[in-house]
Structures are given as C-alpha cells and as structure tokens.
Amino acid sequence: MRIAVCIKRVPDMDVKFRIAGHAKGVDETGLKYDMADFDGYAVEAALQMMEKEGAGEVVVVSLGPDAVQETLRKALSMGATSAIQLKCDEVPFDGFAVASALASELGGATYDLIMFGRMSTDNANGVVGPMVAELLGLPVVTACSKLEIVAGRGTARRELEGGAEFVAFDLPAVVTIDEGIARPRYPSLKGIMAAKKKPLATKPANLPEPRLVIARMDLPPERKAGRIVGEGAAAVPELVRLLQQEAKVLA
Amino acid sequence: MPTFRAPVVDYRFLFRELFDVASLASLPGYVNADLDVLLTALEEGGRFCEDVIAPLNMPGDAAGCRWEAGDVKTPEGFPAAYAALADAGWLSLACDPAYGGQGLPFTLRFAIDEMLYAANLSFAMYPGLALGVYEGLYAHAGTALKELYLPRVVSGKWAGTMCLTEAHAGTDLGLIRTAAVPNPDGSCLLTGQKVFISAGEHDLTENILHLVLARLPDAPPGTHGISMFLVPKFVPDANGAPGARNAVFCRSIEHKMGIRGSATCVLDFDRATGWLVGEPHKGLRAMFTLMNAARLGVGLQGLGLAGVSYGNAVAYARERRQGRSLSGVKDPQASADRILHHADIRRGLLWMRAFVEGARALATWTAFQIDVELRHPDSSVREEAADLVALMTPVIKAFFTDGAFVATNIGVQTLGGHGYIRDYGMEQFVRDARIGQIYEGTNYVQALDLAGRKLPDGNGRMLRRYLAIVRAELAEAERDPNLAAMANAFGAAVNRLSRGAMHLATKGIANGDEVGAAASDFLQIFGYVAVGHMWLRQARVASQRRVTGGKMDQRFYDAKIRTARYFFERMLPQTETLLVTLMSGAGNVMDFDDDAW
Numbered sequence: 018m019r020i021a022v023c024i025k026r027v028p029d030m031d032v033k034f035r036i037a038g039h040a041k042g043v044d045e046t047g048l049k050y051d052m053a054d055f056d057g058y059a060v061e062a063a064l065q066m067m068e069k070e071g072a073g074e075v076v077v078v079s080l081g082p083d084a085v086q087e088t089l090r091k092a093l094s095m096g097a098t099s100a101i102q103l104k105c106d107e108v109p110f111d112g113f114a115v116a117s118a119l120a121s122e123l124g125g126a127t128y129d130l131i132m133f134g135r136m137s138t139d140n141a142n143g144v145v146g147p148m149v150a151e152l153l154g155l156p157v158v159t160a161c162s163k164l165e166i167v168a169g170r171g172t173a174r175r176e177l178e179g180g181a182e183f184v185a186f187d188l189p190a191v192v193t194i195d196e197g198i199a200r201p202r203y204p205s206l207k208g209i210m211a212a213k214k215k216p217l218a219t220k221p222a223n224l225p226e227p228r229l230v231i232a233r234m235d236l237p238p239e240r241k242a243g244r245i246v247g248e249g250a251a252a253v254p255e256l257v258r259l260l261q262q263e264a265k266v267l268a
Numbered sequence: 269m270p271t272f273r274a275p276v277v278d279y280r281f282l283f284r285e286l287f288d289v290a291s292l293a294s295l296p297g298y299v300n301a302d303l304d305v306l307l308t309a310l311e312e313g314g315r316f317c318e319d320v321i322a323p324l325n326m327p328g329d330a331a332g333c334r335w336e337a338g339d340v341k342t343p344e345g346f347p348a349a350y351a352a353l354a355d356a357g358w359l360s361l362a363c364d365p366a367y368g369g370q371g372l373p374f375t376l377r378f379a380i381d382e383m384l385y386a387a388n389l390s391f392a393m394y395p396g397l398a399l400g401v402y403e404g405l406y407a408h409a410g411t412a413l414k415e416l417y418l419p420r421v422v423s424g425k426w427a428g429t430m431c432l433t434e435a436h437a438g439t440d441l442g443l444i445r446t447a448a449v450p451n452p453d454g455s456c457l458l459t460g461q462k463v464f465i466s467a468g469e470h471d472l473t474e475n476i477l478h479l480v481l482a483r484l485p486d487a488p489p490g491t492h493g494i495s496m497f498l499v500p501k502f503v504p505d506a507n508g509a510p511g512a513r514n515a516v517f518c519r520s521i522e523h524k525m526g527i528r529g530s531a532t533c534v535l536d537f538d539r540a541t542g543w544l545v546g547e548p549h550k551g552l553r554a555m556f557t558l559m560n561a562a563r564l565g566v567g568l569q570g571l572g573l574a575g576v577s578y579g580n581a582v583a584y585a586r587e588r589r590q591g592r593s594l595s596g597v598k599d600p601q602a603s604a605d606r607i608l609h610h611a612d613i614r615r616g617l618l619w620m621r622a623f624v625e626g627a628r629a630l631a632t633w634t635a636f637q638i639d640v641e642l643r644h645p646d647s648s649v650r651e652e653a654a655d656l657v658a659l660m661t662p663v664i665k666a667f668f669t670d671g672a673f674v675a676t677n678i679g680v681q682t683l684g685g686h687g688y689i690r691d692y693g694m695e696q697f698v699r700d701a702r703i704g705q706i707y708e709g710t711n712y713v714q715a716l717d718l719a720g721r722k723l724p725d726g727n728g729r730m731l732r733r734y735l736a737i738v739r740a741e742l743a744e745a746e747r748d749p750n751l752a753a754m755a756n757a758f759g760a761a762v763n764r765l766s767r768g769a770m771h772l773a774t775k776g777i778a779n780g781d782e783v784g785a786a787a788s789d790f791l792q793i794f795g796y797v798a799v800g801h802m803w804l805r806q807a808r809v810a811s812q813r814r815v816t817g818g819k820m821d822q823r824f825y826d827a828k829i830r831t832a833r834y835f836f837e838r839m840l841p842q843t844e845t846l847l848v849t850l851m852s853g854a855g856n857v858m859d860f861d862d863d864a865w
Contacts, residue, residue, distance in 0.1 A: 046821050090308065203320070204312045205356035206370055213305055242601035 018071040018166065020063045021128045022097070023119055023149075024056040026081060026088040027109070028141040034236075041231045052088050055134025057201035059194040062164055063132055064096045064202070074098040075130075080118055080222050081108045093212035094204035100215070103222035110140065112229035116148030123221040126151050128172075133193040135160045143193070150191035158184050160195040270580040270693035272322040272387045274314025277824070278625060279308060279379050282632045284819050285809055289636070292373045295643035301373050306405070309372070313358055313380045320349055322387035326693050328529030329390065329700075333470070335521045335531075335748070340469040343529045346391055350472040354424020359382075359395050363402060367418040370451070378568060378635035382628065385572030389700045390529030394427055396565055400558045401428025404479045405498065408546035408554045413498060416508060417477060428477040430558060431462040431499075431535060432560055438464075441552060446482040446537060447495055448544075458482050458499055461519075464707075468533025469501075469518035475510045476501040478535070479558075480542060481551050488549065488791040496551030497542035515540040526699035545678040559708065560661050564634065566708045567664035570672030570701060571627045577679030577697040578620040584683050584692070585613050607682075615838070616678040622673045622835040625828075629802035631668075632662045652733055659722050659730040660798065662714035667795025669704030670711060676701045695742040715787035718794065719772050720780075731769060738762055738801050745804045750811050750829075757836040758800050764847045765797045771851055785854035789846045796843050800835065807832035 028034070029049040037044040054058070063075045075091040079085040080103040089100035101117055123131055131150075136143030143159075150157035162181075163174035166188065173184045173192060204212075246255045260267040277782075282307060283289040284777040290303040328343035362377040363369020384392040402421045405414055420426040426858050437443035446460025458480060469476065478499040490739060492554045505511030515538045522532040546554040591606035598605040607613045622647030641653035676697040687694040703754035705711045722730055742762065775782040806828050809818075814825035 028352060047823065087308075090304075091312075094308065094312070176301060203356065204308075205358075206313070206361055206372075207357040209305055209308050210300055210357075212303060212308075213300075232343055265583050 018066065018070055018129045019021040019076070019127060020062045020073065020130045020132060020181065021076045021078055021123055021126075022056070022059050023078045023080075023145070024060065024092055024103075025053045025134070025137045025139075026050050026079065026085045027053045027137055030054075030151055036234050036236060040165070040233050040235075042234065050088070051137040052091055054135050055136060055138065055194060055196060057134070058196055058198050059132045059134050060092050060095055060097065061199045061201040062194055063130075065166075065199055066130075066166060067098075068096075076101060078103065078122065079121065080105060080115055082106055083219075086217060086219075089217055090212050091204055093215045093217070094208040095202055096149060096208060098215065102217065102219045105222040105224055106221050109227040110231050111229040112140075112142045112144035113229075114224050114227045115232045116145045118222040119145065120149045120152035122220065123149065127189075129169075129188045130166070131155070131189070131191045131243065133191070135193045135195045146191055146193040153191070155189055155191050156186045157191040157193070157194045158186060159193045161192050162195045162197050162218060162222065164192060164194070164198065214233055269323075269326050269691075270576065270697075271583070272318050272325075272383075272576050273312075273579050274318055274383050274386075275575060275628065276310050277820075278313045278363075278628060279310050281820055281824065281828075282629055283307060283310070283375075283379075286629060286806060286814060287375075287632060287636055289375055292375060292636075292643075295373075295639065296645060297371060297434055297643055298373055298639070301370055301376070305586070306372070306376050308472050309376055310362070310379055314383050316352075316356065316358065317380075317383040317387040318777075320352055321384060321391055324349060324391060324529075325388040326696065329696050330690075332523075333521055333529040333531040333855045335469075335518065338469070338517050338519075340471065340518060340521060340531045342394075342470050342472060342531065343390075346394070346470075346529065347472050349391060350394060350427075351424060353395060359398070359424050360422040362401075363422045364406065364418075367414070369405075372756065373635075375632060375635040378564075378631050379567060381568050382572045382575070383598040384485055385569040386576040387572075388529070389569055389573065390527045392569075393527065393530040394467050394470065394472055396562075398424075398427040398430050398473075400430050400562055401477050401479055402647075403561055404430075404496070404554065405545065406418075407557050408496065409498070413543060413545065416504060417498070417500075420475070420508070421477065424479055425473060425796050426475040426500075427467060427473040428479065429465050429467050429535075430555070430562070431465050431468075431478050431480040432555065432568075433464045434461060435463050439595075439710065441481065441494065444481055444483070444494065446480065448482040448484050448485070448495065448542065451541075454543070456497060456542050456544060458497060458537045459539055460537050462535045462537070465533045466529060466530055466707075467533045469521075470531050474502075475504075478516060478542075479545065479555070480537070481555060482542075483725045484548055490848045491552050493549055494856055495548050496545045498545050499537065499540050499542035503541055508600055515585040524703075525697070535546040560658075563661050563665040563708045563714070564631075567668035568631060569629055570668035570670075570704045571624065573697050573701045573704075574620060574627070574668075574672040574675035575624045577676040577694060578617070578624050580692070580694060581620065581679040581682040582608075582617055584686070585617060588683075590644045611817050613682060616682055618831065618834045619839065620675045620678050621638050622831050622839055623675050623799070625806070625831060626799035626803050626835060627668050627671065628663075629806060630660075630798055631664065633802060634664060644852065650713070655730045659718075659734055662709075662722065663791060663794050665708065666705070666711035666714035666791050667799070669701065670792070671795075672701040672704060673698070711791075712788060715791040716784065719783050719787040719790050720776075723769060723772060728769070728773070735762070735766070738797070741801055741805055741808075745808050748808060748811055751804070751807055754807055754832060754836045756803060757840055758797075758804050761793075761797050761840050761843045764843045765793050768793050768847055768850050775853070779854065781854040781858050785857050786850045789850035793843045793846045794852070796840055796846075803832045803835045 035044040067073045075097045077097045079099045102236050145263050147157050158173045161173040162176050162211035165172050169188050171186050278373045292298050324345040329791040331343045334341040361371040361372045432442050448456040448458045449454050480497045481494050481501050502510035503512045517536050519534040519536050585608040588607045591604045593609040598609050637653040637656045644650045680694045745751045808823040810828035
C-alpha cells in the first residue's frame with residue numbers, strides 16, 4: 018500500500034504567545050516548532066499499517082519554507098520512507114490554497130490512502146484534508162479514531178458524543194486522523210541516523226492566490242483582579258448583593 | 269511532582285556556536301556525526317528523557333528496590349524503560365558499530381547522559397554500569413570474550429556492574445581479599461564478598477556481567493596483586509544464551525539516603541566461575557580506565573541534578589507570590605509580588621544558573637577533548653587532549669558534585685517549606701546528589717589525585733598545557749572592551765591557581781600533609797577557574813554574536829552575558845578566600861594531639 022501523510026510544522030503550544038508588530042501573526046522569536054499533534058497520530062497510524070503489511074511505503078509531505086524539512090526529517094526518523102517539501106516562503110492561512118498545492122502534487126501520483134491530522138494545532142481550521150479529497154474526487158472520512166484496510170476497502174471508527182460510528186469506504190481515499198488511534202512513537206537514535214540517508218525531494222508549491230487572509234490578531238483581554246468582599250458568613254450578604262446588582266448572575 | 273525540561277536550547281548554543289562540534293564529523297570513525305544528526309538526537313533524546321524516564325523518578329524514589337530471596341525488584345516501569353532506551357539506540361550511541369553501537373561521539377553521549385541523570389539518576393545508574401562493563405571489556409578483554417559479550421551489552425539484553433569495594437576495603441583497594449583460583453580450562457573460581465555494588469542484582473535484563481577485582485594465588489600484596497575478572501550471573505551456553513546459574517548471589521540491598529531506585533547490593537561469590545580480563549595483577553590499572561570514565565559520569569550526575577533543580581526552582585519562583593518587592597510594588601493588581609522579584613531569590617537562582625551553564629560548557633569541552641583523544645589522526649594532538657581530560661577528570665567529579673549539593677539545596681530553599689516536604693520533589697534532588705561527593709573516589713581522593721598525581725606528572729606538564737589554553741582565551745577576551753571587567757577578574761583567578769600550584773609543589777616535597785591539607789581548596793580554585801574559562805568564552809561569543817547576529821535570539825545572548833557577570837562578580841571571588849586558606853598550611857589542622865580529639 019502506498020500512503021501519503023500530509024504534515025504541518027507548528028509552534029509548540031506550551032509557550033505563551035505574543036502577537037507580532039504587524040498584528041497579523043504571532044511573534045516567532047523564541048518559539049519551538051514541531052509536527053502538529055494530530056499529524057503525529059496520522060504518521061504513526063500510517064507506519065503501523067505499513068509494518069503490519071510488511072510492504073509498501075509512507076511518503077510524508079509538507080508545505081512551507083525550508084524549516085519544514087526538520088519536521089519531515091522527524092517523520093523519516095520515525096520510519097517514513099521518503100519525504101516531499103512543497104516549497105513556499107510562508108504557509109498561507111487559506112486552507113484552500115494549501116489544499117490546491119497539495120492536490121496538485123498528490124493527484125499526479127498513485128496513493129492508496131492520503132492521510133491528515135484532524136486539524137492543525139495552530140490554526141485549527143480542519144479544512145485542508147476534506148478540500149484535497151474534493152479536489153481529487155476522492156471519498157473522505159474525517160476524525161478517524163480507528164482505521165483498518167482490508168483488500169482495498171477501509172473501515173474507520175469515528176467518535177460521537179456518547180457513541181461511535183463505523184464508516185466503510187473504497188480506496189483510494191482521504192482520511193483525517195483523531196487522537197487515540199495510536200500513540201506516536203519517539204524517533205529512535207537509529208531512526209534519526211537512518212533518516213539522514215532517506216530521500217527528501219523539494220519542489221515549488223503550486224499555490225493559487227489566497228482568498229482568505231488574517232486581518233488582525235488580538236490577545237484575550239487581561240483579566241481584571243478579583244475583589245475580596247470579606248470573610249466567613251459575614252461576607253455572604255454583600256456577596257449576594259454584588260452577584261445580584263453588579264454581576265447580575267442572581268435574580 | 270517536579271518536571272524535567274531538557275536543556276536543548278543551551279546545547280544548541282554549545283554545539284553550534286561555542287564549540288565547533290561540526291568538525292567532529294571529519295575525525296576518522298565519526299562520519300555519521302553530522303551536526304544535523306547530533307542536534308536532532310539532542311532534541312529527541314531530550315524528549316525521551318522528559319516523557320519516558322523522568323516520570324519514573326519520584327515514584328521510583330518512593331517505592332525503592334525490593335529484595336526477595338536473592339532477587340531484586342526495581343521500581344515499576346524501570347524494566348520497560350531500560351528496553352526502550354536500548355531499542356532506540358540511546359544506550360549504545362557511542363559504542364563501536366562492530367558490536368552493534370551507533371559510533372557517535374562522546375560529545376553527544378555526555379549531553380544525553382546529563383539529561384538521563386537529570387531525568388532519573390536512580391534509573392540511569394543501570395545503563396551507566398552496563399556501559400562501564402562494555403568499556404572495560406572493550407579496552408582489556410581478548411577477542412573471544414568481546415565477541416561473546418559485547419553485542420549483548422550493546423543491545424541492552426545484558427547489563428553489568430563494577431565490583432571493587434569490600435567491607436574493609438573502600439578507598440584502599442590494596443586491602444581486598446576476594447580470591448581467584450585458576451581452573452585447568454583457563455577459567456577461575458572466585459570466592460569472596462563485595463559490598464556497595466550498584467546494579468548488582470535487578471530485573472532489567474536477562475543476565476548481569478560482573479567485573480570483579482580479586483587476587484590470584486601468586487599475587488603480590490597490595491595494589492600490584494589485583495586482577496580483573498568477568499563473572500556472569502548466568503554462564504552463557506554454546507549458543508550464547510544465558511545458561512547455568514553462576515555462584516554469585518545478592519545477599520541484601522542497602523537502605524540509603526538517596527538514589528533509592530538504584531539497587532546497592534552485597535554480592536557473595538562462592539566459587540563463582542570467572543574469566544581473567546587483561547593481564548594478571550594489572551587489574552587495578554585496567555579498572556581505572558573505567559573508573560576515570562565513571563568519575564566524569566558522576567560529575568555529569570551532579571550537573572544533571574543541579575540543572576533539574578534549577579528548572580523547577582525558577583518555575584516556582586515565577587508563580588509563587590509572597591511579600592512585596594523592596595524596590596516598590598511590582599504587581600499592584602495582585603495581593604503580593606512574585607518571589608522572583610526578591611533580590612535574594614535571584615541571587616540563589618543565578619548561583620544555580622551560573623553553575624549549571626558553566627559546568628555544562630566545561631563538560632562539553634571535556635567531552636570534545638575525549639573525542640579528539642580517541643580519534644584524531646595526529647598522535648601529538650591526541651596526547652595533549654589526553655592530558656587535558658586526565659587533568660579535568662578529578663575537577664569535574666568533585667567540583668560538579670560539590671556544586672550540585674549547593675545548587676540542589678538552593679532549590680529547596682527557593683521553595684521554602686514546599687521544598688522541604690516531598691510533594692515538589694526538590695528534597696529528592698538533594699538526597700540523590702549527596703552520593704556524588706562520595707562514590708567513585710570521595711572528593712578528597714579526587715583532590716589528592718589532582719594535587720598529588722596530576723600536577724607533579726611530567727613536572728607540571730598537564731597544568732602548563734591547560735594554562736596555555738586558558739591564557740589564550742584570556743587574551744582574546746581582553747580584545748573586547750565590553751569584557752574588560754570579566755577578563756580582569758579571571759586573570760586574577762588564574763594567577764591564584766598558579767600560586768596555589770606553586771605552594772603545593774614547594775611545600776609538598778618536605779611534608780605530604782601540606783598537600784593533604786591544601787588539596788581540597790586547590791581543587792575548588794581549579795574548578796572555579798575551569799568554569800570561569802567557559803564563562804569567559806561564552807561571554808565573548810555571546811557579545812560578538814549579539815552584534816553580528818547568530819543562531820540564537822538576542823535575549824539568549826543577553827542572558828548569557830548577564831549570567832557571566834554574576835559568575836565573575838559573585839562566584840569567582842571565592843578563589844581569593846580559598847587561596848588564603850590553602851596558603852595557611854597544614855599546621856592548623858595537623859598540630860593537634862591525637863588524644864585531644
């Protein structure tokens with residue numbers, strides 16, 4: 018089976034973000050980057066399918082500047098077979114532009130399965146996978162928490178509120194992956210050394226004009242300091258009064 | 269529970285800007301040591317330590333090891349973590365590819381070791397000892413033993429120990445009694461008892477290889493009659509699988525102040541089968557090749573513990589609000605300021621930071637010298653590097669572990685009562701750090717090794733070589749007007765080091781106690797100068813790069829320069845006091861009647 022996994026390089030979400038001077042993006046100084054969380058699950062799921070089959074290949078694809086090569090190398094060190102960088106100076110916010118560039122690369126090759134994370138951990142639009150499917154005329158299953166492929170036919174489990182649904186589909190297809198499918202493996206030292214020798218192709222990204230741009234970014238307003246109204250039972254009447262008259266949460 | 273964040277950013281600076289780590293790839297045998305590979309390895313090795321190894325640290329301390337009828341059960345999660353460490357190749361990263369290793373440089377291994385020790389010292393003892401056996405066999409065993417045993421250590425299937433100490437023979441190994449009697453087939457039967465054997469028995473691997481010091485029947489007394497033997501827990505069968513159970517048994521394990529997840533064993537050898545490694549009666553010398561590596565490793569343990577304690581202390585000081593800043597309220601909307609605003613909290617945190625980042629640079633510098641010593645094509649370059657490593661070994665062992673005890677205590681102090689109770693894990697770092705000042709040769713033994721052995725060797729050749737490097741760095745720093753004050757302070761400390769060395773050389777000839785009484789002060793001066801050398805270099809590089817642009821951001825360079833300033837103004841001046849006490853001579857400690865104690 019030939020699997021493509023599309024991965025995105027995103028900032029580490031544990032840090033405190035600052036907005037850049039132009040207010041259209043985050044200040045990148047001091048940020049650490051890594052593969053988006055859901056994309057990690059997708060890579061792991063793809064590798065497990067390849068290992069189970071004992072054959073096939075996993076091609077990882079990422080769109081962006083040369084820095085994405087680091088993310089691609091990470092996927093290679095986890096065990097992916099080869100990598101493609103679709104080179105552009107910056108990743109557009111418009112998911113359709115990204116999907117078009119990916120579809121123009123992926124449509125030319127014969128993949129049995131094209132995989133994505135359910136959404137990127139930075140922008141969280143979750144649209145690129147379904148748009149690629151649409152552009153390529155393939156069936157799409159989003160947010161799979163389990164995936165099985167038998168003889169050219171796939172079954173996927175999707176988590177619902179209080180239940181699950183099972184979806185059947187024919188290959189080739191596009192799937193987007195939810196967490197819980199498989200814990201991404203740590204790249205081993207042996208994998209890191211092997212990755213150095215695996216092919217990483219760089220091609221220009223075939224990006225259309227974006228139809229969406231970020232107009233402005235805002236941080237949530239600073240929370241105002243709380244007020245201590247008193248202590249113990251003596252404070253209750255005043256608290257009730259404030260909740261009724263100021264906060265208006267009590268009738 | 270404390271968290272461990274791998275110091276990847278600092279290592280990126282050390283590998284790319286402070287030292288020319290990329291040049292290692294041009295040394296014979298290091299073709300795989302591409303800088304990209306090393307940087308990725310730092311990143312992913314760090315993540316492995318953070319996510320897989322560190323979470324086992326506090327529970328492992330609480331549970332400890334359990335001895336049951338000769339078997340030892342390590343804390344939950346240790347066996348799986350050991351297998352994961354080995355499978356991923358972290359265990360064997362610097363081992364010879366001929367035996368399944370990755371053939372990567374020691375410069376990377378030291379960095380990964382620091383992270384492992386910081387994440388979980390108790391756990392990291394086991395791979396550390398296994399690699400000790402690897403190095404002992406690699407350097408001294410014959411081909412047959414190497415081919416049988418080395419691949420199994422490298423793969424993580426078998427682990428090992430170093431069996432030196434006996435109940436009556438600790439520092440003085442000349443006293444050991446364990447006896448080895450040759451068999452007609454070339455093997456030996458060993459009988460005796462060893463104590464304080466780290467990783468002597470455990471459930472991490474299917475076999476354990478003991479490297480044992482013992483005496484052959486014709487051995488001369490003292491240290492020149494000691495030989496080294498390999499005694500496997502299970503004697504390998506014809507296929508190299510663990511076969512017959514050998515007569516080496518764990519009698520008990522110790523209950524200790526720290527590293528409670530590391531099994532410290534009493535081992536009984538009762539006519540156990542072993543094989544001589546290296547030449548008869550030269551075992552102590554052979555064991556010293558791994559002792560030296562182990563001493564550097566213990567220094568890295570100190571560095572790791574100081575680093576993890578620092579990270580957690582800073583995180584707490586950032587959040588905890590108590591009192592108001594003495595220079596005026598900093599956060600008027602909150603009921604108190606963060607303790608990070610208090611001058612004395614900063615004084616402590618900066619002590620930790622300057623110690624950790626200076627020591628980390630020195631460890632990396634030394635590891636780089638080890639790689640040159642092992643791989644450089646030019647023998648005179650190799651010899652010089654070997655001298656530098658030999659000179660720095662006792663300094664790193666003692667100065668880093670003494671510093672770690674101070675640093676981890678500042679860590680506790682920063683959290684106040686919350687540091688003293690167990691929940692935050694800060695007191696564990698203190699307890700775990702304490703052994704570093706004792707094992708692999710107490711810090712006094714290190715000081716004697718430095719002052720009594722390394723200094724006189726070749727009429728001070730090692731020190732002369734080192735001082736030439738230090739003075740060259742000083743001359744470079746003097747060219748940068750921004751560094752004038754630091755260079756000035758450092759120059760004075762270097763002169764104190766020379767004066768201390770001169771005092772030892774002149775007074776020590778007539779009376780050995782003069783060396784004994786001055787050695788620890790001398791080692792401390794040496795440590796401050798060696799770490800100061802690294803701070804001067806870091807300040808110089810940061811000062812250049814913040815102007816010309818480098819790979820790190822501006823704030824990183826600024827912080828380096830400010831930490832350097834703290835080091836030169838508040839830590840290095842210790843050398844002044846140390847020189848005064850050193851010069852005061854042996855009289856004030858030796859002129860005391862025995863019966864007055």
